[in-house]
Amino acid sequence: MNVYIHPDPNEYEKLIQRPALNTTDVSGIVSEIFDRVRREGDTAINKYTSHFDHVELKSFVVSPSEIETAAKLISKKLITAIQVAKKNIEKFHRSQKEKTKAIETTKGVYCWRESRPVQKIGIYIPGGTAPLFSTVLMLCIPARLAGCKEIIICTPPDPTGNIHPAILYCAGILGIETIYKVGGIQAIAAMTLGTNTIPKVDKIFGPGNQYVTAAKQAAQQKGVAIDMPAGPSEVLIIADQSADPEFVAADLLSQAEHGTDSQVILLSDDPEIVDRIIREVEKQLVFLPRKETVQQAFIHSRAIVLKSIKDCVEFSNMYAPEHLILATKNPKKLIPLIHHAGSVFLGRYSCESAGDYASGTNHTLPTNGYARNYSGVSLDSFVKKITFQNLTKKGIVNIGPSVETMAEAEQLMAHKNAVTIRIKKIKSQK
Amino acid sequence: MNVYIHPDPNEYEKLIQRPALNTTDVSGIVSEIFDRVRREGDTAINKYTSHFDHVELKSFVVSPSEIETAAKLISKKLITAIQVAKKNIEKFHRSQKEKTKAIETTKGVYCWRESRPVQKIGIYIPGGTAPLFSTVLMLCIPARLAGCKEIIICTPPDPTGNIHPAILYCAGILGIETIYKVGGIQAIAAMTLGTNTIPKVDKIFGPGNQYVTAAKQAAQQKGVAIDMPAGPSEVLIIADQSADPEFVAADLLSQAEHGTDSQVILLSDDPEIVDRIIREVEKQLVFLPRKETVQQAFIHSRAIVLKSIKDCVEFSNMYAPEHLILATKNPKKLIPLIHHAGSVFLGRYSCESAGDYASGTNHTLPTNGYARNYSGVSLDSFVKKITFQNLTKKGIVNIGPSVETMAEAEQLMAHKNAVTIRIKKIKSQK
Numbered sequence: 102m103n104v105y106i107h108p109d110p111n112e113y114e115k116l117i118q119r120p121a122l123n124t125t126d127v128s129g130i131v132s133e134i135f136d137r138v139r140r141e142g143d144t145a146i147n148k149y150t151s152h153f154d155h156v157e158l159k160s161f162v163v164s165p166s167e168i169e170t171a172a173k174l175i176s177k178k179l180i181t182a183i184q185v186a187k188k189n190i191e192k193f194h195r196s197q198k199e200k201t202k203a204i205e206t207t208k209g210v211y212c213w214r215e216s217r218p219v220q221k222i223g224i225y226i227p228g229g230t231a232p233l234f235s236t237v238l239m240l241c242i243p244a245r246l247a248g249c250k251e252i253i254i255c256t257p258p259d260p261t262g263n264i265h266p267a268i269l270y271c272a273g274i275l276g277i278e279t280i281y282k283v284g285g286i287q288a289i290a291a292m293t294l295g296t297n298t299i300p301k302v303d304k305i306f307g308p309g310n311q312y313v314t315a316a317k318q319a320a321q322q323k324g325v326a327i328d329m330p331a332g333p334s335e336v337l338i339i340a341d342q343s344a345d346p347e348f349v350a351a352d353l354l355s356q357a358e359h360g361t362d363s364q365v366i367l368l369s370d371d372p373e374i375v376d377r378i379i380r381e382v383e384k385q386l387v388f389l390p391r392k393e394t395v396q397q398a399f400i401h402s403r404a405i406v407l408k409s410i411k412d413c414v415e416f417s418n419m420y421a422p423e424h425l426i427l428a429t430k431n432p433k434k435l436i437p438l439i440h441h442a443g444s445v446f447l448g449r450y451s452c453e454s455a456g457d458y459a460s461g462t463n464h465t466l467p468t469n470g471y472a473r474n475y476s477g478v479s480l481d482s483f484v485k486k487i488t489f490q491n492l493t494k495k496g497i498v499n500i501g502p503s504v505e506t507m508a509e510a511e512q513l514m515a516h517k518n519a520v521t522i523r524i525k526k527i528k529s530q531k
Numbered sequence: 532m533n534v535y536i537h538p539d540p541n542e543y544e545k546l547i548q549r550p551a552l553n554t555t556d557v558s559g560i561v562s563e564i565f566d567r568v569r570r571e572g573d574t575a576i577n578k579y580t581s582h583f584d585h586v587e588l589k590s591f592v593v594s595p596s597e598i599e600t601a602a603k604l605i606s607k608k609l610i611t612a613i614q615v616a617k618k619n620i621e622k623f624h625r626s627q628k629e630k631t632k633a634i635e636t637t638k639g640v641y642c643w644r645e646s647r648p649v650q651k652i653g654i655y656i657p658g659g660t661a662p663l664f665s666t667v668l669m670l671c672i673p674a675r676l677a678g679c680k681e682i683i684i685c686t687p688p689d690p691t692g693n694i695h696p697a698i699l700y701c702a703g704i705l706g707i708e709t710i711y712k713v714g715g716i717q718a719i720a721a722m723t724l725g726t727n728t729i730p731k732v733d734k735i736f737g738p739g740n741q742y743v744t745a746a747k748q749a750a751q752q753k754g755v756a757i758d759m760p761a762g763p764s765e766v767l768i769i770a771d772q773s774a775d776p777e778f779v780a781a782d783l784l785s786q787a788e789h790g791t792d793s794q795v796i797l798l799s800d801d802p803e804i805v806d807r808i809i810r811e812v813e814k815q816l817v818f819l820p821r822k823e824t825v826q827q828a829f830i831h832s833r834a835i836v837l838k839s840i841k842d843c844v845e846f847s848n849m850y851a852p853e854h855l856i857l858a859t860k861n862p863k864k865l866i867p868l869i870h871h872a873g874s875v876f877l878g879r880y881s882c883e884s885a886g887d888y889a890s891g892t893n894h895t896l897p898t899n900g901y902a903r904n905y906s907g908v909s910l911d912s913f914v915k916k917i918t919f920q921n922l923t924k925k926g927i928v929n930i931g932p933s934v935e936t937m938a939e940a941e942q943l944m945a946h947k948n949a950v951t952i953r954i955k956k957i958k959s960q961k
Contacts, residue, residue, distance in 0.1 A: 182937050192636045193642045197644070207618075212890055234937075322748060324760065330754065351952045358945040443918075452950060452953065453949065455934055456918075458933065460920050462920055472915065474733040477917075485905060486907070487873070488874040490874070490892055491863075497881075503612035503889045504884050507612050507888045510697055513785070513884075516785040516887060519778070519785045520882060523882065
């Protein structure tokens with residue numbers, strides 16, 4: 102961890118830089134795979150699965166019996182844990198439902214909004230070493246609450262052609278029956294273009310590596326919405342001298358274990374607590390199975406001491422972290438000062454892993470500074486809001502003349518006429 | 532207008548097609564201009580303005596005196612109309628503010644969301660024949676209500692180097708002082724990359740031609756958010772025999788005058804009313820200054836008679852119109868059946884132009900079928916929602932074991948440890 106004591110504000114710009122992303126241009130392979138999936142459909146999917154996932158599948162459709170069996174393949178303890186998480190995620194996301202309220206903007210002019218679900222949702226769950234079943238919960242629960250009609254999951258098969266039972270179990274308890282053993286660019290291409298087996302969707306959600314990210318961008322260019330742009334995970338912790346070094350160290354480590362490109366940033370007004378936290382990091386690190394990953398992530402991580410906690414919050418706003426932990430004496434006082442962050446964790450008992458799994462908030466959050474202009478996933482991500490308006494006779498008579506004047510000034514005479522013709526008729530009826 | 536009586540459902544797919552967009556590949560010119568603006572900044576802006584807008588400007592920054600003078604250059608009547616629209620738009624968008632409500636998902640676990648403004652907003656207002664000052668209201672009012680810190684407008688100068696005073700007036704009354712006489716791809720490039728004069732923004736809003744649309748897509752690839760993908764404007768009207776043919780005809784015409792690529796669709800269960808509406812269209816058309824535009828738009832427009840009004844709504848959902856007018860006897864009954872639309876107008880006095888200008892709803896809406904997966908612009912478009920969580924000792928003890936179990940199952944041991952270490956300390960304190 103690189104330590105900076107009272108750096109010059111001119112250096113801030115450098116200090117908020119993310120680790121350089123792997124900038125290999127993957128657009129060639131993305132358009133090649135999209136092209137082939139468009140032309141050959143399922144045949145292309147099978148070819149790419151064999152090529153990239155090194156497995157020949159009889160069918161890439163997960164069978165009902167595979168989903169049924171899943172519950173028997175995971176521990177009772179894990180089932181209970183998942184149920185706790187599910188309950189909390191449901192409770193928090195259900196609270197995001199909006200009530201319809203009509204506003205009478207002018208006498209006789211009623212306007213309101215109503216939510217409608219996005220109908221076809223495609224969810225991508227990455228493969229790799231860890232089975233990200235928690236992401237199944239985080240994406241499928243709000244999709245279900247929103248009332249989305251068709252929810253499909255694509256996730257790459259392991260070398261034996263299977264999907265981790267925890268992923269299937271989470272999908273199963275949420276009533277998701279359409280799961281495909283397809284990963285990578287070809288999964289995103291299939292959900293964007295449709296094949297004989299995999300339906301075209303309206304919106305694609307889910308994390309992934311740089312290939313999946315590039316494929317999602319290509320999907321967006323083709324009219325499919327996506328959850329948000331993606332980048333490596335990150336945490337920024339603001340700790341004052343009241344912080345518990347053990348807790349802060351554990352939080353820094355838990356972010357760093359996500360990947361070598363994860364970034365952890367520690368801010369404080371107190372060099373001593375920084376020192377104690379760093380020593381504690383070294384102590385805890387020894388016991389971690391992902392030690393090498395963590396150590397590599399720490400190469401581009403920073404501990405920065407600034408003049409005050411307020412300065413730390415300002416710096417954090419410049420960085421716009423995905424996760425922001427306030428390990429300070431009175432974290433609630435800092436809330437109004439926070440302008441950009443994905444999710445904020447207040448005080449010593451609100452660790453990031455609580456939000457990653459089970460507190461109820463969503464863990465799909467804007468990274469890479471996107472917290473400046475994007476929200477994390479919520480119920481809102483699965484609905485559109487339609488505006489409605491209802492004008493009475495009185496309503497059109499009241500605002501009609503303004504509409505006529507503005508339409509004329511914009512040289513849109515038919516727009517004006519649509520009002521004129523109505524007002525004329527209303528007056529002739531009197 | 533092409534009329535289809537009870538078409539075969541197999542034909543629906545064809546009938547919901549939009550007019551083929553001009554598919555010239557503009558990506559070459561977009562990346563050329565972005566490149567040059569990145570390298571040469573303001574110099575490039577000046578060159579492109581001279582080249583595309585045929586005008587040499589001393590400065591492309593609108594001066595305070597230009598904004599001040601604007602009010603004197605437009606009529607009192609227009610000023611009053613704008614004030615009516617402003618009041619209604621403010622009222623409706625202010626009602627979209629959300630109250631913060633903390634949810635206790637489990638005893639001791641508190642989660643909530645708070646909105647924060649996107650800080651830097653770039654608004655594009657197209658040039659051309661009509662001065663779209665109404666779009667200034669539609670985009671700047673919610674930006675102001677959201678509390679966005681920096682709002683800038685880019686709009687191309689006319690051949691004399693000026694901006695229409697109605698545009699400047701609307702910006703002025705909303706306290707927007709930073710307006711640039713810059714249009715086209717170069718405006719979007721400047722707001723994406725920043726120049727010495729024009730600041731880089733977080734999110735770009737506003738309509739435009741295919742060049743501006745492609746430039747906004749390029750901006751999105753570079754990390755700047757955009758309002759939504761764009762396409763030609765469109766209306767779908769469902770009329771039953773209770774409809775007033777004069778009103779419906781006027782609404783069809785007002786949509787068609789937007790451009791030759793606009794699309795108007797009329798659905799009904801009654802061939803006779805369709806007939807009467809078409810005759811009325813021909814009658815009103817004669818008096819319109821934009822007759823040629825309207826006639827061309829009508830070439831790819833359709834009147835379709837289906838078995839029932841319910842069938843019409845189903846067809847409308849397939850089409851996912853930007854504007855949906857329900858010119859039926861009991862339009863409110865149809866609301867629950869509507870799944871996809873940008874904005875819905877209920878009954879005979881709710882004409883589209885009311886919503887285009889002054890009822891209070893936003894007129895920046897999803898076109899081209901994007902109503903399936905995007906909402907129109909609202910206050911939400913100018914804020915991000917940050918999640919917060921606060922766990923008490925009791926809270927972490929309650930959900931901690933679930934977090935530990937799930938983290939372990941995902942092989943993220945440092946995530947587990949962040950909980951274990953806290954629970955251990957809590958128990959040791961007892």
